[in-house]
Amino acid sequence: MPRFFMAGSNIAGGVAYISGADADHIKVLRLKIGDKIVICDGNKNDHYCRIKSLAPGAVEAEVIESVVCPAEPSVHVTVLAGVPKQGERSDYIVQKCTESGASEIVFFMCHRCVARPDPKGMEKKLQRWQRIAEEAAKQSGRGIIPKVRAVNSFAEALDIAIKTDLPLFMYETGDRVELREAIEAAGDISSAAIITGPEGGFEPFEADLAAKIGIKLCAMGPRILRCETAPLAALTALMYATGNL
Amino acid sequence: MPRFFMAGSNIAGGVAYISGADADHIKVLRLKIGDKIVICDGNKNDHYCRIKSLAPGAVEAEVIESVVCPAEPSVHVTVLAGVPKQGERSDYIVQKCTESGASEIVFFMCHRCVARPDPKGMEKKLQRWQRIAEEAAKQSGRGIIPKVRAVNSFAEALDIAIKTDLPLFMYETGDRVELREAIEAAGDISSAAIITGPEGGFEPFEADLAAKIGIKLCAMGPRILRCETAPLAALTALMYATGNL
Numbered sequence: 001m002p003r004f005f006m007a008g009s010n011i012a013g014g015v016a017y018i019s020g021a022d023a024d025h026i027k028v029l030r031l032k033i034g035d036k037i038v039i040c041d042g043n044k045n046d047h048y049c050r051i052k053s054l055a056p057g058a059v060e061a062e063v064i065e066s067v068v069c070p071a072e073p074s075v076h077v078t079v080l081a082g083v084p085k086q087g088e089r090s091d092y093i094v095q096k097c098t099e100s101g102a103s104e105i106v107f108f109m110c111h112r113c114v115a116r117p118d119p120k121g122m123e124k125k126l127q128r129w130q131r132i133a134e135e136a137a138k139q140s141g142r143g144i145i146p147k148v149r150a151v152n153s154f155a156e157a158l159d160i161a162i163k164t165d166l167p168l169f170m171y172e173t174g175d176r177v178e179l180r181e182a183i184e185a186a187g188d189i190s191s192a193a194i195i196t197g198p199e200g201g202f203e204p205f206e207a208d209l210a211a212k213i214g215i216k217l218c219a220m221g222p223r224i225l226r227c228e229t230a231p232l233a234a235l236t237a238l239m240y241a242t243g244n245l
Numbered sequence: 246m247p248r249f250f251m252a253g254s255n256i257a258g259g260v261a262y263i264s265g266a267d268a269d270h271i272k273v274l275r276l277k278i279g280d281k282i283v284i285c286d287g288n289k290n291d292h293y294c295r296i297k298s299l300a301p302g303a304v305e306a307e308v309i310e311s312v313v314c315p316a317e318p319s320v321h322v323t324v325l326a327g328v329p330k331q332g333e334r335s336d337y338i339v340q341k342c343t344e345s346g347a348s349e350i351v352f353f354m355c356h357r358c359v360a361r362p363d364p365k366g367m368e369k370k371l372q373r374w375q376r377i378a379e380e381a382a383k384q385s386g387r388g389i390i391p392k393v394r395a396v397n398s399f400a401e402a403l404d405i406a407i408k409t410d411l412p413l414f415m416y417e418t419g420d421r422v423e424l425r426e427a428i429e430a431a432g433d434i435s436s437a438a439i440i441t442g443p444e445g446g447f448e449p450f451e452a453d454l455a456a457k458i459g460i461k462l463c464a465m466g467p468r469i470l471r472c473e474t475a476p477l478a479a480l481t482a483l484m485y486a487t488g489n490l
Contacts, residue, residue, distance in 0.1 A: 237490060
């Protein structure tokens with residue numbers, strides 16, 4: 001069933017009012033009066049609707065049933081990734097982490113980031129990433145579109161991470177615990193953060209800083225994962241361990 | 246340390262003889278006499294070597310230490326994937342599953358495969374996939390290069406799967422167990438197979454056939470994963486559960 005995301009405020013009195021790009025999309029899909037669609041209110045609810053009127057740029061659909069979206073994981077995971085040098089790698093992180101259940105994706109700058117987009121370039125990237133997240137959310141049946149944002153500093157990324165129940169920092173060397181150990185020791189959690197670096201990884205001082213404020217430095221087994229594979233692997237492991245895969 | 250794969254027979258009497266593309270690559274990397282390299286014999290052994298002579302197309306290196314490659318997982322996983330329509334998706338499966346510990350990758354044709362390469366086209370694809378696997382194996386520190394091959398029929402893919410300790414069939418609908426349940430119920434295993442479909446998934450008769458010969462039909466949680474994401478997610482879950490991540 002075609003899936004659309006819209007703000008909850010556009011559903012009133014058992015009727016969903018659809019306009020703009022979504023209304024155009026309904027036309028492109030050649031949907032007719034009586035056809036069923038799912039409208040996600042962006043707040044984890046799926047509204048099963050039947051189209052009752054179609055006008056150019058304005059579609060009305062009757063809400064038949066509203067359910068909590070079953071695809072939303074019980075754990076709110078924030079993926080924090082150092083901006084990769086190659087754009088296709090960041091696109092990949094956004095697409096795959098959305099499919100795999102991330103609730104939020106945050107890109108940050110750190111010492112070994114090679115790409116240093118200016119504010120205008122970053123604005124463009126964010127628009128692109130948000131579009132990729134929306135497409136992946138629709139395709140995978142998510143109840144929200146993960147918010148994609150960027151913070152300028154590594155410190156800001158750490159600050160976001162320590163506000164979760166289980167902040168995890170993927171690091172390639174030195175004193176670490178196995179990811180599995182860290183996840184299992186945490187017990188019941190309702191939120192987590194996964195921090196991964198760019199192609200060149202993290203500087204030792206960055207890992208030290210994270211460890212000092214109580215973030216677990218984690219090893220991801222004996223194989224070296226690419227910067228775009230590491231967040232997905234950690235997220236998949238977390239989803240598996242918490243019964244969300 | 247630069248990593249090279251070669252047949253075990255090229256190491257004799259504590260000396261590794263390197264020729265062809267690998268010798269050229271050593272030149273490209275501007276390595277000198279005395280520099281250290283790792284030579285993987287393709288049989289899960291890492292040989293730490295020091296270069297002792299450099300001639301065009303012929304390099305000799307003294308073996309300093311030989312160890313079992315720590316990156317090889319304890320479980321031999323065969324990933325079996327229905328050939329995706331889009332070539333970049335199969336490339337992705339090969340690269341990411343190699344990084345994540347697959348021992349073998351097998352592409353097969355099934356009912357909903359749209360891409361139907363002729364024998365010549367398939368030969369070309371296989372060469373390309375094998376190159377991708379080699380690059381990913383080097384980069385991630387693997388002790389083997391996963392063999393990539395293609396079988397013509399779905400039945401042949403099932404036959405490969407049932408010869409493992411834990412054959413798992415990822416299916417989107419109907420009577421299934423959760424992947425986690427299937428993995429945990431299996432206990433100690435030394436091999437496993439992960440079967441995933443192309444973009445359009447499997448026909449019900451294909452799932453029925455798999456189930457009838459004792460292959461577990463598995464659900465991968467409430468989110469719909471793309472055909473290139475599903476094998477990686479299942480492999481990561483398996484590696485996590487068996488202590489290999």
